[in-house]
Amino acid sequence: MANRWLFGALAVVAAGCANGTGDGLGSASEAISDNSSGTARFSRNTIVYQSLRGATDDIYAINANGGRPFRVTSDAAVEASPFLSPDRSHVAFSSNRDGNNEIYVSDTQGENVLRLTNNTTLDFHPVFSHDGNRVFFQRQTGGLFDIWVMDADGANQHRVTFLPLNEVGAQLSPDDQRMAFMGNNGGNQDVWVANADGTGIVNITQGTCTNATVGQTPCVLARDQQPYWTPDGQIVFVSDRSGFNEIWVSNADGSAPRQVTNLHANSGLPSVSHNGEQVAFVSNAHNTASGVRSVYVVNFDGSDARRLTFDPSDELTPRFAY
Numbered sequence: 001m002a003n004r005w006l007f008g009a010l011a012v013v014a015a016g017c018a019n020g021t022g023d024g025l026g027s028a029s030e031a032i033s034d035n036s037s038g039t040a041r042f043s044r045n046t047i048v049y050q051s052l053r054g055a056t057d058d059i060y061a062i063n064a065n066g067g068r069p070f071r072v073t074s075d076a077a078v079e080a081s082p083f084l085s086p087d088r089s090h091v092a093f094s095s096n097r098d099g100n101n102e103i104y105v106s107d108t109q110g111e112n113v114l115r116l117t118n119n120t121t122l123d124f125h126p127v128f129s130h131d132g133n134r135v136f137f138q139r140q141t142g143g144l145f146d147i148w149v150m151d152a153d154g155a156n157q158h159r160v161t162f163l164p165l166n167e168v169g170a171q172l173s174p175d176d177q178r179m180a181f182m183g184n185n186g187g188n189q190d191v192w193v194a195n196a197d198g199t200g201i202v203n204i205t206q207g208t209c210t211n212a213t214v215g216q217t218p219c220v221l222a223r224d225q226q227p228y229w230t231p232d233g234q235i236v237f238v239s240d241r242s243g244f245n246e247i248w249v250s251n252a253d254g255s256a257p258r259q260v261t262n263l264h265a266n267s268g269l270p271s272v273s274h275n276g277e278q279v280a281f282v283s284n285a286h287n288t289a290s291g292v293r294s295v296y297v298v299n300f301d302g303s304d305a306r307r308l309t310f311d312p313s314d315e316l317t318p319r320f321a322y
Contacts (some may be wrong), residue, residue, distance in 0.1 A: 026068030
């Protein structure tokens with residue numbers, strides 16, 4: 001099976017493998033809360049995610065309180081890295097349905113698909129701005145990954161990061177003025193913060209030692225990755241500083257880090273609910289031997305971590321609605 005995580009943790013569009021499973025899917029009415037205006041919208045408590053339930057990855061949606069997942073896309077190609085528009089009426093995702101990894105947008109039913117990028121490079125991990133006017137994404141050029149941005153209709157595509165190595169997985173602050181991303185430009189995998197135009201780049205986790213080697217010279221540097229902003233401007237991220245990939249949170253400058261999960265498993269790809277009360281993520285805590293991940297949610301204070309999806313397939317990139 002091809003690698004589905006970049007840098008060991010971030011979902012990319014890659015060839016999948018089949019996983020046998022029963023259907024167990026819900027209807028659109030279980031996932032869509034409002035169509036009174038003529039536009040179907042997911043509920044504010046919806047999580048979209050990527051799953052290998054079928055022969056290849058597709059996009060699914062589920063309520064954070066539980067229930068049956070609703071299948072959004074059913075193309076024979078690989079669909080990955082979903083992200084909801086701020087009004088919850090559309091889903092952006094990456095797909096190789098036209099032979100190359102590009103960025104697309106569909107409605108809540110996976111229909112009325114619009115292709116936003118069209119080139120020979122690898123484009124993936126789309127993220128809407130909070131005002132819905134822009135989509136940030138990453139593009140591979142010259143073998144390296146950089147952050148790009150475009151208008152919500154695909155126009156005005158341009159590069160915003162120019163560091164020597166890789167910048168991956170941009171997520172926008174609540175006011176859309178800053179972005180956080182992970183990169184390896186400091187000689188280690190760290191979380192970086194910059195202005196949304198790419199200026200003012202700062203490594204906020206540089207030099208952080210794993211807990212077991214604090215005080216040693218040299219210490220073992222922690223791998224910090226996959227940042228996501230909270231509604232009040234903190235940053236949730238993944239770190240192995242405790243010895244396992246767990247969910248952490250810190251101030252936007254990296255200060256006052258606090259461990260959120262303590263599952264002693266491979267957890268990652270966090271996303272925060274619109275009210276800041278919950279964090280969605282993937283983990284193999286239910287079966288650490290297999291490595292297969294499911295979607296979990298945990299309260300922001302670290303309490304009540306619980307598994308949300310129960311299909312035996314590998315699942316990735318859970319994303320709450322803004």
